Amino acid sequence: MAKILIIEDEDSIADVIRINLSLPGHDVYRASDGDFALELIEEETFDLALLDLMLGKTSGETVLTRLVEKEIPVIVLSAKSNITDQVRCLRMGADDYITKPFNSLDLVTRVDVVLRVHKKIRVPSGAMFYKDIMVDKCRHEVLLSGERVELTPKEYDLLVFFIENAGNVLPRTQIASTVWGYAFDRENRTIDIHVQRLRKKLGLTSALKTVSKVGYLLEGAS
Template sequence: MAKKILLIEDDPDIAGLIMHYLKAEHFDVDHVSDGNAGLAAVRRLRPDLVLLDLMLPGLDGLAVNRMIKQDPKLSGIPVVIVTAKGEETDRVVGLEMGADDYVVKPFHPKELVARVKAVLRRRESLTAPTDRLSIGPVSIDAARHEALFEGVPVALTAKEFDLLFALMRQAGRVMDRNALLDAVWGGDYEGTDRTVDVHVRRLRKKMGQTAPWLETVKQIGYRFREEG
Protein backbone atom coordinates (compact mmCIF):
# COMPACT_ATOMS: atom_id res chain seq x y z
CA MET A 1 0.00 0.00 0.00
CA ALA A 2 1.39 3.41 -1.00
CA LYS A 3 2.49 5.74 1.78
CA LYS A 4 0.35 8.87 2.05
CA ILE A 5 2.21 12.19 2.05
CA LEU A 6 0.53 15.51 2.86
CA LEU A 7 2.27 18.51 1.29
CA ILE A 8 1.50 21.91 2.84
CA GLU A 9 3.05 24.46 0.46
CA ASP A 10 1.69 27.76 -0.87
CA ASP A 11 3.92 28.11 -3.95
CA PRO A 12 2.12 26.27 -6.78
CA ASP A 13 5.27 25.79 -8.87
CA ILE A 14 7.24 24.24 -6.02
CA ALA A 15 4.24 22.17 -4.96
CA GLY A 16 3.78 20.83 -8.48
CA LEU A 17 7.45 19.88 -8.75
CA ILE A 18 7.49 18.11 -5.39
CA MET A 19 4.27 16.23 -6.16
CA HIS A 20 5.65 15.11 -9.54
CA TYR A 21 8.73 13.54 -7.99
CA LEU A 22 6.88 11.97 -5.07
CA LYS A 23 4.24 10.43 -7.32
CA ALA A 24 7.01 9.09 -9.58
CA GLU A 25 8.21 7.18 -6.50
CA HIS A 26 4.68 5.80 -5.98
CA PHE A 27 3.70 7.94 -3.01
CA ASP A 28 0.05 8.95 -2.58
CA VAL A 29 0.25 12.75 -2.31
CA ASP A 30 -2.32 15.31 -1.14
CA HIS A 31 -1.66 19.06 -1.32
CA VAL A 32 -3.05 22.10 0.49
CA SER A 33 -1.73 25.64 0.29
CA ASP A 34 -2.32 27.28 3.69
CA GLY A 35 -1.76 26.49 7.33
CA ASN A 36 -5.37 26.25 8.47
CA ALA A 37 -6.31 23.89 5.63
CA GLY A 38 -3.12 21.96 6.28
CA LEU A 39 -3.92 21.31 9.93
CA ALA A 40 -7.47 20.26 8.99
CA ALA A 41 -6.06 17.90 6.35
CA VAL A 42 -3.67 16.30 8.86
CA ARG A 43 -6.60 15.62 11.17
CA ARG A 44 -8.76 14.27 8.34
CA LEU A 45 -6.23 12.22 6.37
CA ARG A 46 -3.81 11.02 9.09
CA PRO A 47 -0.95 10.87 6.55
CA ASP A 48 2.21 8.79 6.96
CA LEU A 49 4.31 11.97 6.69
CA VAL A 50 3.79 15.74 6.41
CA LEU A 51 5.93 18.01 4.22
CA LEU A 52 5.49 21.46 5.73
CA ASP A 53 6.54 24.89 4.50
CA LEU A 54 7.19 27.47 7.24
CA MET A 55 6.02 30.59 5.41
CA LEU A 56 2.32 29.92 4.92
CA PRO A 57 -0.86 32.03 4.74
CA GLY A 58 -3.00 31.72 7.84
CA LEU A 59 -1.24 29.59 10.43
CA ASP A 60 2.49 29.58 9.81
CA GLY A 61 4.41 26.33 9.58
CA LEU A 62 5.81 26.44 13.11
CA ALA A 63 2.29 26.86 14.52
CA VAL A 64 1.02 23.94 12.42
CA ASN A 65 3.91 21.76 13.55
CA ARG A 66 3.37 22.69 17.19
CA MET A 67 -0.34 21.85 17.02
CA ILE A 68 0.40 18.49 15.37
CA LYS A 69 2.94 17.58 18.05
CA GLN A 70 0.66 18.65 20.90
CA ASP A 71 -2.25 16.51 19.71
CA PRO A 72 -1.94 12.94 21.09
CA LYS A 73 -3.77 11.58 18.03
CA LEU A 74 -1.36 13.28 15.60
CA SER A 75 1.94 13.55 17.45
CA GLY A 76 3.35 10.35 15.96
CA ILE A 77 3.12 11.62 12.37
CA PRO A 78 6.60 12.54 11.06
CA VAL A 79 7.03 16.13 9.86
CA VAL A 80 9.67 17.33 7.40
CA ILE A 81 10.01 21.11 7.22
CA VAL A 82 10.60 22.56 3.73
CA THR A 83 11.44 26.25 3.68
CA ALA A 84 13.54 29.07 2.28
CA LYS A 85 14.44 30.07 5.85
CA GLY A 86 17.81 28.42 6.33
CA GLU A 87 19.16 30.24 9.36
CA GLU A 88 20.42 27.99 12.14
CA THR A 89 17.90 29.39 14.64
CA ASP A 90 14.96 28.47 12.39
CA ARG A 91 16.39 24.99 11.87
CA VAL A 92 16.93 24.38 15.59
CA VAL A 93 13.48 25.73 16.54
CA GLY A 94 11.77 23.48 14.00
CA LEU A 95 13.67 20.36 14.99
CA GLU A 96 13.37 20.98 18.71
CA MET A 97 9.60 21.36 18.28
CA GLY A 98 9.52 17.76 17.05
CA ALA A 99 10.07 18.05 13.30
CA ASP A 100 11.89 15.02 11.91
CA ASP A 101 14.00 16.75 9.26
CA TYR A 102 14.60 20.15 7.69
CA VAL A 103 15.22 20.84 3.98
CA VAL A 104 16.21 24.32 2.78
CA LYS A 105 15.13 25.78 -0.54
CA PRO A 106 16.46 25.68 -3.19
CA PHE A 107 16.88 21.91 -3.17
CA HIS A 108 16.89 19.18 -5.77
CA PRO A 109 13.60 17.26 -5.66
CA LYS A 110 15.51 13.98 -5.59
CA GLU A 111 17.17 15.10 -2.35
CA LEU A 112 13.78 15.80 -0.82
CA VAL A 113 12.45 12.39 -1.90
CA ALA A 114 15.54 10.75 -0.38
CA ARG A 115 14.93 12.60 2.91
CA VAL A 116 11.28 11.51 2.94
CA LYS A 117 12.27 7.89 2.39
CA ALA A 118 14.93 8.10 5.11
CA VAL A 119 12.47 9.48 7.67
CA LEU A 120 9.92 6.79 6.83
CA ARG A 121 12.62 4.07 7.05
CA ARG A 122 13.72 5.31 10.47
CA ARG A 123 10.16 5.26 11.69
CA GLU A 124 9.61 1.73 10.39
CA SER A 125 12.88 0.51 11.91
CA LEU A 126 11.71 1.72 15.31
CA THR A 127 8.53 -0.34 15.08
CA ALA A 128 10.13 -3.69 14.16
CA PRO A 129 10.98 -6.34 15.08
CA THR A 130 10.53 -5.40 18.75
CA ASP A 131 7.55 -3.09 18.93
CA ARG A 132 6.65 -3.45 22.62
CA LEU A 133 8.91 -2.79 25.58
CA SER A 134 8.16 -2.65 29.29
CA ILE A 135 10.79 -1.78 31.89
CA GLY A 136 9.85 -0.87 35.44
CA PRO A 137 7.01 1.68 35.37
CA VAL A 138 7.45 2.52 31.68
CA SER A 139 5.78 0.66 28.81
CA ILE A 140 5.79 1.59 25.14
CA ASP A 141 4.09 0.16 22.08
CA ALA A 142 5.84 1.36 18.92
CA ALA A 143 3.19 0.06 16.51
CA ARG A 144 0.49 2.07 18.29
CA HIS A 145 2.82 4.94 19.20
CA GLU A 146 1.66 4.63 22.81
CA ALA A 147 3.65 5.35 25.96
CA LEU A 148 2.47 4.51 29.48
CA PHE A 149 4.11 5.88 32.61
CA GLU A 150 2.89 3.97 35.69
CA GLY A 151 -0.02 2.79 33.57
CA VAL A 152 -1.06 6.29 32.52
CA PRO A 153 -0.97 7.17 28.77
CA VAL A 154 1.23 10.17 27.99
CA ALA A 155 1.31 12.08 24.69
CA LEU A 156 4.84 12.26 23.29
CA THR A 157 6.02 13.93 20.11
CA ALA A 158 7.48 11.65 17.44
CA LYS A 159 11.04 12.52 18.46
CA GLU A 160 10.39 12.15 22.19
CA PHE A 161 8.87 8.74 21.52
CA ASP A 162 11.73 7.65 19.23
CA LEU A 163 14.29 8.81 21.79
CA LEU A 164 12.62 6.89 24.61
CA PHE A 165 12.31 3.79 22.42
CA ALA A 166 15.99 3.95 21.40
CA LEU A 167 17.09 4.22 25.03
CA MET A 168 14.79 1.43 26.24
CA ARG A 169 15.99 -0.88 23.48
CA GLN A 170 19.49 -0.47 24.92
CA ALA A 171 18.43 -0.52 28.59
CA GLY A 172 21.40 -0.69 30.93
CA ARG A 173 23.80 0.62 28.29
CA VAL A 174 25.09 4.16 28.05
CA MET A 175 24.25 5.82 24.73
CA ASP A 176 26.31 8.89 23.88
CA ARG A 177 24.69 11.90 22.27
CA ASN A 178 26.10 11.17 18.82
CA ALA A 179 24.67 7.65 18.90
CA LEU A 180 21.27 9.03 19.88
CA LEU A 181 21.41 11.67 17.16
CA ASP A 182 22.18 8.97 14.60
CA ALA A 183 19.45 6.61 15.88
CA VAL A 184 16.68 9.20 16.19
CA TRP A 185 17.54 12.05 13.81
CA GLY A 186 19.63 10.16 11.24
CA GLY A 187 23.25 10.40 10.19
CA ASP A 188 22.66 13.42 7.93
CA TYR A 189 21.29 15.60 10.76
CA GLU A 190 23.08 18.96 10.66
CA GLY A 191 22.22 20.29 14.11
CA THR A 192 24.11 19.94 17.40
CA ASP A 193 23.87 17.44 20.24
CA ARG A 194 22.04 20.15 22.26
CA THR A 195 18.92 18.82 20.54
CA VAL A 196 19.29 15.54 22.45
CA ASP A 197 19.53 17.37 25.79
CA VAL A 198 16.44 19.47 25.01
CA HIS A 199 14.38 16.40 24.12
CA VAL A 200 15.58 14.48 27.19
CA ARG A 201 14.58 17.42 29.39
CA ARG A 202 11.10 17.54 27.86
CA LEU A 203 10.77 13.77 28.07
CA ARG A 204 11.68 13.77 31.77
CA LYS A 205 9.13 16.49 32.45
CA LYS A 206 6.41 14.33 30.90
CA MET A 207 7.66 11.20 32.70
CA GLY A 208 7.02 12.78 36.11
CA GLN A 209 7.84 10.37 38.93
CA THR A 210 9.23 7.81 36.48
CA ALA A 211 11.93 10.27 35.29
CA PRO A 212 14.71 8.76 37.50
CA TRP A 213 14.67 5.69 35.23
CA LEU A 214 16.28 7.91 32.56
CA GLU A 215 19.77 8.57 33.90
CA THR A 216 22.41 11.11 32.86
CA VAL A 217 25.95 9.80 32.53
CA LYS A 218 28.14 12.87 32.88
CA GLN A 219 30.19 13.92 29.84
CA ILE A 220 28.92 10.93 27.87
CA GLY A 221 25.18 10.71 27.37
CA TYR A 222 22.15 8.88 28.78
CA ARG A 223 21.07 5.46 29.98
CA PHE A 224 17.70 3.87 30.67
CA ARG A 225 17.94 1.79 33.85
CA GLU A 226 17.45 -1.95 33.78
CA GLU A 227 15.04 -3.57 36.19
CA GLY A 228 16.39 -5.15 39.33
Protein backbone atom coordinates in the same frame (compact mmCIF):
# COMPACT_ATOMS: atom_id res chain seq x y z
CA MET B 1 3.92 3.29 -0.53
CA ALA B 2 3.15 6.16 1.83
CA LYS B 3 0.40 8.77 2.21
CA ILE B 4 2.11 12.16 2.20
CA LEU B 5 0.74 15.66 2.86
CA ILE B 6 2.42 18.64 1.17
CA ILE B 7 1.76 21.93 3.00
CA GLU B 8 3.03 24.56 0.58
CA ASP B 9 1.50 27.83 -0.67
CA GLU B 10 3.59 28.13 -3.84
CA ASP B 11 2.01 26.13 -6.68
CA SER B 12 5.23 25.64 -8.65
CA ILE B 13 7.09 24.16 -5.67
CA ALA B 14 4.13 22.00 -4.67
CA ASP B 15 3.88 20.63 -8.22
CA VAL B 16 7.56 19.69 -8.32
CA ILE B 17 7.27 17.88 -5.00
CA ARG B 18 4.06 16.12 -6.05
CA ILE B 19 5.60 14.85 -9.30
CA ASN B 20 8.75 13.53 -7.61
CA LEU B 21 6.85 11.76 -4.83
CA SER B 22 4.14 10.36 -7.12
CA LEU B 23 6.66 8.62 -9.39
CA PRO B 24 7.60 5.95 -6.80
CA GLY B 25 3.89 5.46 -6.03
CA HIS B 26 3.25 7.62 -2.96
CA ASP B 27 -0.27 9.01 -2.43
CA VAL B 28 0.23 12.76 -2.34
CA TYR B 29 -2.16 15.36 -0.89
CA ARG B 30 -1.71 19.12 -0.79
CA ALA B 31 -2.82 21.97 1.47
CA SER B 32 -2.04 25.49 0.24
CA ASP B 33 -2.45 27.18 3.63
CA GLY B 34 -2.24 26.43 7.33
CA ASP B 35 -5.99 26.38 7.98
CA PHE B 36 -6.68 23.77 5.31
CA ALA B 37 -3.69 21.77 6.53
CA LEU B 38 -5.13 21.62 10.04
CA GLU B 39 -8.45 20.42 8.62
CA LEU B 40 -6.80 17.64 6.63
CA ILE B 41 -4.73 16.57 9.61
CA GLU B 42 -7.91 16.04 11.62
CA GLU B 43 -9.78 14.27 8.81
CA GLU B 44 -7.07 12.07 7.31
CA THR B 45 -4.22 9.86 8.50
CA PHE B 46 -0.84 10.66 6.98
CA ASP B 47 2.49 8.85 7.06
CA LEU B 48 4.50 12.04 6.50
CA ALA B 49 4.06 15.80 6.07
CA LEU B 50 6.27 18.22 4.13
CA LEU B 51 5.74 21.62 5.73
CA ASP B 52 6.59 25.08 4.40
CA LEU B 53 7.03 27.41 7.37
CA MET B 54 6.06 30.60 5.54
CA LEU B 55 2.31 30.11 5.13
CA GLY B 56 -0.55 32.55 4.96
CA LYS B 57 -3.18 32.59 7.71
CA THR B 58 -2.18 29.99 10.32
CA SER B 59 1.60 29.93 10.81
CA GLY B 60 3.83 27.04 9.89
CA GLU B 61 4.96 26.74 13.50
CA THR B 62 1.35 26.25 14.61
CA VAL B 63 0.84 23.53 12.02
CA LEU B 64 4.14 21.90 13.04
CA THR B 65 3.00 21.76 16.65
CA ARG B 66 -0.23 20.00 15.67
CA LEU B 67 1.55 17.55 13.38
CA VAL B 68 3.89 16.58 16.21
CA GLU B 69 0.92 16.17 18.56
CA LYS B 70 -0.69 13.84 16.01
CA GLU B 71 2.60 11.90 15.77
CA ILE B 72 2.93 12.59 12.04
CA PRO B 73 6.58 12.71 10.90
CA VAL B 74 7.49 16.14 9.50
CA ILE B 75 10.10 17.44 7.09
CA VAL B 76 10.25 21.24 7.16
CA LEU B 77 10.83 23.07 3.87
CA SER B 78 11.93 26.67 4.25
CA ALA B 79 13.84 29.47 2.56
CA LYS B 80 15.20 30.33 6.01
CA SER B 81 18.73 28.98 6.15
CA ASN B 82 19.51 30.45 9.57
CA ILE B 83 20.76 27.74 11.90
CA THR B 84 18.60 29.17 14.69
CA ASP B 85 15.41 28.48 12.70
CA GLN B 86 16.56 24.96 11.90
CA VAL B 87 17.39 24.15 15.52
CA ARG B 88 14.07 25.58 16.73
CA CYS B 89 12.06 23.43 14.31
CA LEU B 90 14.01 20.29 15.15
CA ARG B 91 13.51 20.92 18.85
CA MET B 92 9.79 21.39 18.22
CA GLY B 93 9.72 17.86 16.83
CA ALA B 94 10.48 18.09 13.10
CA ASP B 95 12.33 15.06 11.73
CA ASP B 96 14.34 16.98 9.13
CA TYR B 97 14.83 20.49 7.75
CA ILE B 98 15.49 21.23 4.08
CA THR B 99 16.33 24.71 2.83
CA LYS B 100 15.00 26.08 -0.46
CA PRO B 101 15.91 25.79 -3.23
CA PHE B 102 16.33 22.05 -2.86
CA ASN B 103 17.50 19.18 -5.06
CA SER B 104 14.66 16.81 -6.01
CA LEU B 105 16.78 13.68 -5.56
CA ASP B 106 17.90 14.89 -2.13
CA LEU B 107 14.27 15.51 -1.16
CA VAL B 108 13.11 12.06 -2.27
CA THR B 109 16.02 10.42 -0.46
CA ARG B 110 15.28 12.27 2.78
CA VAL B 111 11.61 11.32 2.51
CA ASP B 112 12.60 7.66 2.15
CA VAL B 113 14.89 7.90 5.18
CA VAL B 114 12.22 9.45 7.42
CA LEU B 115 9.65 6.88 6.32
CA ARG B 116 12.06 4.03 7.03
CA VAL B 117 12.91 5.42 10.46
CA HIS B 118 9.24 5.62 11.38
CA LYS B 119 8.50 2.33 9.61
CA LYS B 120 5.29 3.71 8.18
CA ILE B 121 6.08 3.19 4.53
CA ARG B 122 3.61 0.80 2.95
CA VAL B 123 5.89 -1.56 1.08
CA PRO B 124 4.40 -3.27 -1.98
CA SER B 125 3.74 -6.97 -1.55
CA GLY B 126 6.74 -8.91 -2.78
CA ALA B 127 9.07 -5.89 -2.73
CA MET B 128 12.82 -6.48 -2.45
CA PHE B 129 15.42 -3.99 -1.25
CA TYR B 130 19.14 -3.58 -1.78
CA LYS B 131 20.58 -0.36 -0.36
CA ASP B 132 18.70 2.43 -2.22
CA ILE B 133 17.26 0.02 -4.80
CA MET B 134 13.69 -1.27 -4.52
CA VAL B 135 12.34 -4.04 -6.74
CA ASP B 136 8.55 -4.23 -6.92
CA LYS B 137 8.02 -7.81 -8.07
CA CYS B 138 4.27 -7.32 -8.48
CA ARG B 139 4.66 -4.42 -10.92
CA HIS B 140 7.96 -5.65 -12.35
CA GLU B 141 9.46 -2.23 -11.59
CA VAL B 142 12.81 -1.08 -10.22
CA LEU B 143 13.31 2.18 -8.31
CA LEU B 144 16.66 3.77 -7.49
CA SER B 145 16.38 6.39 -4.72
CA GLY B 146 12.70 6.66 -5.57
CA GLU B 147 13.26 7.10 -9.33
CA ARG B 148 12.05 4.46 -11.78
CA VAL B 149 14.82 2.74 -13.75
CA GLU B 150 14.05 1.05 -17.07
CA LEU B 151 15.49 -2.46 -17.30
CA THR B 152 15.13 -5.10 -19.98
CA PRO B 153 13.40 -8.33 -18.89
CA LYS B 154 16.72 -10.16 -18.56
CA GLU B 155 18.36 -7.27 -16.72
CA TYR B 156 15.45 -7.38 -14.29
CA ASP B 157 15.70 -11.16 -13.81
CA LEU B 158 19.45 -10.90 -13.30
CA LEU B 159 19.07 -8.12 -10.71
CA VAL B 160 16.50 -10.14 -8.76
CA PHE B 161 18.81 -13.17 -8.80
CA PHE B 162 21.74 -11.10 -7.51
CA ILE B 163 19.68 -9.49 -4.72
CA GLU B 164 18.24 -12.84 -3.65
CA ASN B 165 21.80 -14.14 -3.35
CA ALA B 166 23.57 -11.00 -2.09
CA GLY B 167 26.78 -11.88 -0.28
CA ASN B 168 27.27 -15.13 -2.22
CA VAL B 169 29.58 -15.78 -5.15
CA LEU B 170 27.49 -16.81 -8.16
CA PRO B 171 29.29 -18.87 -10.82
CA ARG B 172 28.56 -17.97 -14.44
CA THR B 173 27.28 -21.52 -14.95
CA GLN B 174 24.62 -21.00 -12.26
CA ILE B 175 23.67 -17.56 -13.59
CA ALA B 176 23.29 -18.92 -17.13
CA SER B 177 21.12 -21.86 -16.10
CA THR B 178 18.94 -19.90 -13.67
CA VAL B 179 18.42 -16.62 -15.54
CA TRP B 180 18.79 -17.70 -19.17
CA GLY B 181 17.86 -21.37 -18.88
CA TYR B 182 20.80 -22.75 -20.83
CA ALA B 183 24.28 -24.12 -20.20
CA PHE B 184 27.11 -21.62 -19.85
CA ASP B 185 29.18 -20.98 -22.98
CA ARG B 186 32.58 -19.39 -22.34
CA GLU B 187 32.47 -17.69 -25.74
CA ASN B 188 29.14 -16.05 -25.01
CA ARG B 189 29.52 -12.61 -23.36
CA THR B 190 25.80 -12.10 -22.69
CA ILE B 191 26.13 -12.36 -18.91
CA ASP B 192 29.05 -9.94 -18.77
CA ILE B 193 27.24 -7.39 -20.94
CA HIS B 194 24.12 -7.54 -18.78
CA VAL B 195 26.20 -7.13 -15.63
CA GLN B 196 27.87 -4.06 -17.11
CA ARG B 197 24.45 -2.56 -17.86
CA LEU B 198 23.21 -3.17 -14.32
CA ARG B 199 26.33 -1.55 -12.89
CA LYS B 200 25.80 1.53 -15.04
CA LYS B 201 22.03 1.89 -14.60
CA LEU B 202 21.95 1.23 -10.85
CA GLY B 203 25.30 2.56 -9.67
CA LEU B 204 26.56 -0.90 -8.72
CA THR B 205 30.10 -0.53 -10.02
CA SER B 206 31.70 -1.14 -6.63
CA ALA B 207 29.03 -3.40 -5.11
CA LEU B 208 28.70 -5.87 -8.00
CA LYS B 209 32.14 -7.45 -8.16
CA THR B 210 33.74 -9.74 -10.70
CA VAL B 211 35.21 -12.89 -9.17
CA SER B 212 38.02 -13.90 -11.51
CA LYS B 213 37.45 -17.16 -13.42
CA VAL B 214 34.30 -17.86 -11.39
CA GLY B 215 31.47 -15.35 -11.73
CA TYR B 216 30.05 -12.42 -9.79
CA LEU B 217 29.37 -11.31 -6.23
CA LEU B 218 26.85 -8.70 -5.12
CA GLU B 219 28.08 -7.48 -1.74
CA GLY B 220 25.78 -7.86 1.24
CA ALA B 221 23.55 -4.80 1.76
CA SER B 222 24.90 -4.19 5.26
